Amino acid sequence: MASPPAHDREKVVSKLPGWLRQELKIRAAQLGIEIQAAVEQGILHWSALASSPSSVDTAGADSFSTWLPPGQWDDFKATAATRQVSLTQGLAQAVQVWLEANPTPAVKRPDVPRRLIVCNQKGGVGKTAITAGVGEALAESSDSLYPVRISRHFAAALKQEEPAVRELPGIGLRVLLVDFDPQSHLTKQLGLEPLSMEGDSLTKHMAGEPVGKLADLIVPVESDRFGDRLYLLPSCNDAFLLDVKLAGVRAREAALERALASVEGDFDVVLVDCPPSLGLSMDAAVHYGRRRDGEAVGQSGVLIVVQAEDSSADAYDLLTTQIEDLRTDLALELDYLGIVVNHYDSRRGFIATSSLRAWMDIRDPKVVGLIGDLKEQKEAVRLKEPLLDYAPRCDQALGIRALAREIS
Missing domain, CATH: 1.10.1220 (Arc Repressor Mutant)
Incomplete structure (x- = not known):
């Protein structure tokens, strides 16, 4: 070459x-x-x-x-x-x-496990797809090259310009995906089964009612692409009861952090796929993503997924209001990792393009990813396969890898 x-x-x-x-x-x-x-x-x-x-x-x-x-x-x-x-x-x-x-450089691992909280109060914006995709991109082998969209000028999408693509090594981190949504979309999309309500679960650990060790619930996402670097903590339907259980827990905002403390040290990054909720469980997730003592700015925090339409803007306002209240009430140092505009399709006309411009006009947090509404993601979900395994060179995969690097 x-x-x-x-x-x-x-x-x-x-x-x-x-x-x-x-x-x-x-x-x-x-x-x-x-x-x-x-x-x-x-x-x-x-x-x-x-x-x-x-x-x-x-x-x-x-x-x-x-x-x-x-x-x-x-x-x-x-x-x-x-x-x-x-x-x-x-x-x-x-x-x-x-x-x-010039030997292969060692993978650069964070001193403190990074915690990425993927959220939005509105359902259907694609939080689960973004959580899974970013986790997959972070876990791809550092000894192989993958196509990555390197342009950060998302406004070019409005002009239908083709962004540049480069072949770059995978990031090679050890990743834990946490399905924090009782609907279990993340678990099912990856072809795995939700936990039984009769057994142990993350909810029980958060409520102070563990049956066993949390580590025993974590399962690998099997794929040569991810080696032994990508794992999932499956959801359980008992998470529908989490807000009720947390109401009686002392220091409930720290319940998720206490539950994950025994396992997070085995990973470089923990991604939490949040439910479309503004309840106590969301408080616990946001608290888990706060900046810890000695942790650099922007290493952990909240990643907000939206769509280029009006209802996402309303949901965004509700979510950021809750986050700011938590910041103030609990004196949290909490970083916004950015906004991801998902399911974007300029063919939808003025509503889509004008909404994208409105998101781009927000400077803090800024837009860090623009992911198209294309068939490959839907097909991967139907087949219960990771997107980066099913269609590693599709446009969505290129954008997901760019997003993973943008927030790394």
């Missing part, structure tokens, strides 16, 4: 085996450098060696082009001739030398 040309470089064409070219592409992306810079460094290091390193299997090598400083390729060819190796073998050795000198 050729990197973009530069005025002080010349294009060179050789061959590389596909597996080595892919490793080079991934490693360069992980380290945030251009492929051409990696090849240049590799050739410099290879040429400085006293002799050729071990041979590399170049079977099946095919065309590879890049851009190097003027004269470097001629010097490389002369060194390869002196060492009596082919240009293909010499280049493969140079790339291998660079890979060994």
Whole structure:
């Protein structure tokens, strides 16, 4: 794969085996450098060696082009001739030398588990899809590349402009999805079963009536894409009774935090899919997302999902009023992570486009994601599969990955 040309470089064409070219592409992306810079460094290091390193299997090598400083390729060819190796073998050795000198960087993990509270008092805006999608994007392997929409100028959607897309490494975090909604949409969408009302549940732990360990309720979301990094705490229908149970609990605002304290340390990120409610359970969720001592601003907080229509604006006002009351009454340091405009379709005309402009005009919190209303999400829900597994290159997947990075 050729990197973009530069005025002080010349294009060179050789061959590389596909597996080595892919490793080079991934490693360069992980380290945030251009492929051409990696090849240049590799050739410099290879040429400085006293002799050729071990041979590399170049079977099946095919065309590879890049851009190097003027004269470097001629010097490389002369060194390869002196060492009596082919240009293909010499280049493969140079790339291998660079890979060994630049190992895969470790995944950057937060010092304190991040808590993302996905909410809106209005139902049907797609909170569950956003919760699942962001969790999936955060858990994708850091050793693979995925297409990501990198444009942050969401207003371009109003002009139907195509945003830029890049292949970037997955984020590779350990993620816990918490289905905090008694309707169990998140649990069912991921192809798993809600917990039995006769057994243990998050509700019972929050109410001080645990049957066992909360960790025993957590299940993996099975997929090679997510490895062992994506887990779910399923919902239970007894969550319909949560507000009633919390009314008799001391310091009820901290009930969710107390319940999750025993498991959150096993994860880098905890995402809570909230019910469409403004009750005591919502208070507990918001309290859980507050900024803790020593935690950086914007690491945890509230992510609000809306649609580009008027009823979402009314629900947004009710939710933010409750959040501000909690901030004041409990002296919470609580951060807004942003607004996600979901199910957007400009073909719906003036209502959709004018509503999007209104959301974009809000500066605090700002719009951090714009997700289209397309068929792939609906199909994934019907098939009970994670969206990023079912359609990893669809437009919604690209937008979800961009959102995950925007709030990371």
